[in-house]
Amino acid sequence: MMKTFLNNISYENLTDTESVILDYFKENVKKVIYSSLSEICDELYVSNASIIRFCQKIGFRGYNDFKFKLKTDLSRSTFSSDFWTIIPQNTEILKDFADSLNENQMNQICDYILTNKSIYIYGQNMSSFPAKYLYSMLLTMDIRCILINWHEFLISLSSTMPENSILILFTNYGDKKSYSSVIEQCRKRNIKIIWISSKEIDFSLVQEDDIYICANEVTISTNALMTKMTSLLFVQIIIEMLMQKR
Amino acid sequence: MEFSHTNSLHSLTKKELEILQYVHNHSQEVSQMSIQAFAKEIHYSTSTVLRFCRKLGFSGFPEFKYSLKTNKNIENTTTSNIQSFSKIKSSIFMDLDGTTGLLNTDNILQIANILSDNPPIYLHKPGGLTDVPVNYLESMLFLSGCRYVQKSSSKRLTQHLIHTAESNSVFIFISNSGAYSSTVDVAKEAKLHGMIVISISSIENNDLAEVSDYNLRLFSRQRENVGADAASRLSTFFVLSSLIEFFALYKKGVENDENLSK
Numbered sequence: 001m002m003k004t005f006l007n008n009i010s011y012e013n014l015t016d017t018e019s020v021i022l023d024y025f026k027e028n029v030k031k032v033i034y035s036s037l038s039e040i041c042d043e044l045y046v047s048n049a050s051i052i053r054f055c056q057k058i059g060f061r062g063y064n065d066f067k068f069k070l071k072t073d074l075s076r077s078t079f080s081s082d083f084w085t086i087i088p089q090n091t092e093i094l095k096d097f098a099d100s101l102n103e104n105q106m107n108q109i110c111d112y113i114l115t116n117k118s119i120y121i122y123g124q125n126m127s128s129f130p131a132k133y134l135y136s137m138l139l140t141m142d143i144r145c146i147l148i149n150w151h152e153f154l155i156s157l158s159s160t161m162p163e164n165s166i167l168i169l170f171t172n173y174g175d176k177k178s179y180s181s182v183i184e185q186c187r188k189r190n191i192k193i194i195w196i197s198s199k200e201i202d203f204s205l206v207q208e209d210d211i212y213i214c215a216n217e218v219t220i221s222t223n224a225l226m227t228k229m230t231s232l233l234f235v236q237i238i239i240e241m242l243m244q245k246r
Numbered sequence: 247m248e249f250s251h252t253n254s255l256h257s258l259t260k261k262e263l264e265i266l267q268y269v270h271n272h273s274q275e276v277s278q279m280s281i282q283a284f285a286k287e288i289h290y291s292t293s294t295v296l297r298f299c300r301k302l303g304f305s306g307f308p309e310f311k312y313s314l315k316t317n318k319n320i321e322n323t324t325t326s327n328i329q330s331f332s333k334i335k336s337s338i339f340m341d342l343d344g345t346t347g348l349l350n351t352d353n354i355l356q357i358a359n360i361l362s363d364n365p366p367i368y369l370h371k372p373g374g375l376t377d378v379p380v381n382y383l384e385s386m387l388f389l390s391g392c393r394y395v396q397k398s399s400s401k402r403l404t405q406h407l408i409h410t411a412e413s414n415s416v417f418i419f420i421s422n423s424g425a426y427s428s429t430v431d432v433a434k435e436a437k438l439h440g441m442i443v444i445s446i447s448s449i450e451n452n453d454l455a456e457v458s459d460y461n462l463r464l465f466s467r468q469r470e471n472v473g474a475d476a477a478s479r480l481s482t483f484f485v486l487s488s489l490i491e492f493f494a495l496y497k498k499g500v501e502n503d504e505n506l507s508k
Contacts, residue, residue, distance in 0.1 A: 030499070031359065034352040086495065087488050091346050095339060103331045129382045133479065136375050140474040225389050225494060227487035228382075233338070236480040240334040243476075 004029055004073045009058055017046055018054045025070075033071050037063045090229065093218055097230045098237065105211060109194060110241045113138070116192075118162045119145035122154050123170030130196070130231040131170045137239045141246070151178060158185040166192045170231060172217075174201030183207075196231055255347035260451055261290065262298045263463075267450045269314070270344070271467060277314040281307040338480065344465035345481045348449055354489055357444055357460050358496040364393055365442070366415040368407050371399040372429045375475050376420055379482045383418065386490045391497065404432045413440040420445070422466045422477050424452025433457050446485055462489065 006026045011019050024044055025032055032040065041048055055066040113119060119138070123131025128149040135147040148154045158181075161167070167186060171179075174197050183205060186193060193210045195201065198217035206212045215230035258266065268288055269276050276284060284307070285292045299310040361367070367387060371380045380397065387395045398404040408417070417436040421429045424447030437443045437457045445458040448466050455461040464481040 030355075034355050086491055087346050087349055087351075090484075090488065090491070091339075091342055094342065098335050098339070106331065126385065129378060129385075129483075132381070133378045133483075136378060137476065140375070140471050140476045142471065225386070225490065227386075227490065229483065229487050232480060232483050236338055236478055237334060239478070240338065241331070244330060244334070 004070060006070075013057070014054075017050050018057065020044065021046065021051060021054045029070065033067060094229060094233050097216060097233060100216075101213070101234070101237065105213070106237065106241060109211060109238060110245055112166050112192060112194070113143060113238075113242060114245060116164070116166050117144075118165035119143070120148060120157065120161060120165060120167045121145055121170075122148040122167065124149050124151055125172070126226055126228055127170035127172060127198075127231070129228055130235050131168075133232060134168070134235045134238070137235070138242075141239070141242060143242070154182055155185075158182045158191075161186070161189060161191055163189045164191065165189075166194060168194045169196065171195065171197050171201065172226070173197060173199040174205050176202045176205060179205055196234055198226055198228070198231065255344070258298075258301060261294060262301065263449045264288070264451050265290065265295065265298050267448070267465075270465065273314050277311050279311075338478075341465045341467070341478070341481050342484055344449075345463075345484055348463045348465070349485065349488060350462075351492075353460060353462060354492045355496065357462075357489060358493045360416060360442060360444075360460075361387075361392060361493055362497055362500060366394040366411060367392055367396070368404070368411065368415060368417045369395065369397045370404045370417065370419050370429060370432055371397060372421065372426055373399070375477070375479055376422065376426075376482075379420055379479055379486060382483065383420070383486050383490075386486065390490055390494050401428050401432055405435060408432070408436045408439050408441065411439075411441065414442055416442045416444060418444045418446075419454060419458070420482060421447050421452075421454050422464075422479065422482060423468060424448045424450065424454035426454075430454050430457070446482060 004026075006022065006029070009022060011022070014022060021044065024040075035043075037048055037051060040051060044051075052062055055061075055063050058066075060066040060069065121131050121135050121138075123129070131147060131149060135145060138145050146157075148157060158167075169179075174195065183193070187207065193207070195206060195210060195212045196215055197213070198215050200214055201212075213234065215234060217226050217228065217230055219226050255266075265288055279287065281292050281295055285295050288295075296306060299305075299307050302310065304310040304313065369380050369384055371377045377399075384395055384397050396407065398407055404417075417433070419429050419433045424430075424445070430453045433443055433445060433454055434457050437459075442460075443458045444460045444462075445454045446462045446464065447454045449463045455463070462485050464485050466477055466481055469475075469477045
């Protein structure tokens with residue numbers, strides 16, 4: 001149970017019904033702040049008027065006034081305040097990322113995609129989503145490409161890709177062990193690699209000719225979840241640019 | 247169009263959201279229209295239009311139109327490459343900002359509350375581009391601790407699941423337009439069988455939103471390439487990632503509470 005002003009209310013002057021309401025509010029603080037009056041009535045089997053009377057008795061103009069106070073009370077505790085700021089914050093992160101993109105580099109990527117016959121897109125695990133999204137979008141735009149979302153598959157394809165193909169790699173942090181053999185193969189055949197990584201990757205993997213974009217993914221604080229939103233945004237920008245250039 | 251008044255988007259009625267989507271899609275035409283012509287075009291009264299403009303923070307229709315025009319002028323001067331790049335970015339963020347304004351935290355919290363009870367969750371894959379966000383949601387749900395997530399990739403399997411699932415299971419449907427008929431059909435069926443229906447769809451009035459218990463809205467523009475759906479799904483991803491983030495926070499909050507009360 002969360003401590004709010006409700007805990008300071010004394011039961012002395014309350015009727016039985018009102019005590020029930022108070023108990024319910026105390027036990028369900030978080031539910032109450034986003035429930036409507038009628039939802040609470042249904043739950044408690046009391047009338048609208050009883051709840052409004054209760055709210056007035058403890059010093060509010062009505063239920064919404066009460067709810068508002070409860071909300072602001074709760075937002076002082078750290079966890080709830082995150083709730084209301086999280087979405088605008090995420091939008092800001094995305095804007096920063098978009099502003100950090102180098103336009104010439106983006107144009108170059110588009111030119112590669114438009115002029116090259118063999119395009120390979122790779123991503124596994126969470127990175128498979130931006131990869132799949134780019135792949136599906138390119139297909140609907142009549143740009144043929146091949147999707148790889150399996151590491152062994154990438155290793156085997158890397159020795160058969162035609163010369164001068166492009167390989168677009170979505171990766172979390174570019175594990176050196178798993179990529180070095182792939183890259184070695186690609187270099188032999190002069191394959192252009194475009195890296196899109198969530199975190200900074202080992203620079204020994206990236207060659208001068210490669211294009212490298214770090215999406216600076218932010219992890220969700222509670223666990224290692226990554227939303228991949230910045231990588232997805234990158235894909236969207238590329239798609240819009242391609243739509244214009246076509 | 248700028249959404250400097252995004253906070254007020256919450257308070258828009260269904261009608262008004264419809265007007266907003268119309269303006270969003272036809273900003274150029276609208277900026278040339280009189281209020282009478284515009285009202286006629288969208289089949290609403292002039293007073294509805296006026297109320298709509300006021301809610302968005304404009305003094306009236308002329309000011310609203312003026313803001314459309316100035317935005318358009320910025321767009322018109324962007325012919326060179328450098329400017330078209332920033333134009334692309336600003337058009338993407340117009341959709342994202344609009345979606346941010348529409349995301350109702352109460353609604354998301356209610357959904358987080360439902361998910362935290364660990365109900366059986368069923369996802370419907372309609373085929374096509376929307377499958378990517380559906381798969382994304384599936385992984386994210388598993389990663390954030392949901393135990394019973396099932397995914398169906400055919401209408402008939404989803405119908406079968408609806409008939410065999412215990413009541414109060416959660417069915418989640420995603421449709422960018424909210425009008426894709428096979429998705430709307432199964433959503434209706436799920437609702438009829440007493441399932442909790444959650445949907446993610448466009449701000450336009452749509453059937454999917456109508457039948458859902460909980461609905462998250464987004465801004466989208468329909469786009470096709472010779473029959474193939476090419477509409478951006480970025481807003482859909484954004485809504486889903488926000489939902490998952492809320493859910494993670496919500497669970498953390500609940501755990502904290504439990505620890506405190508011990």
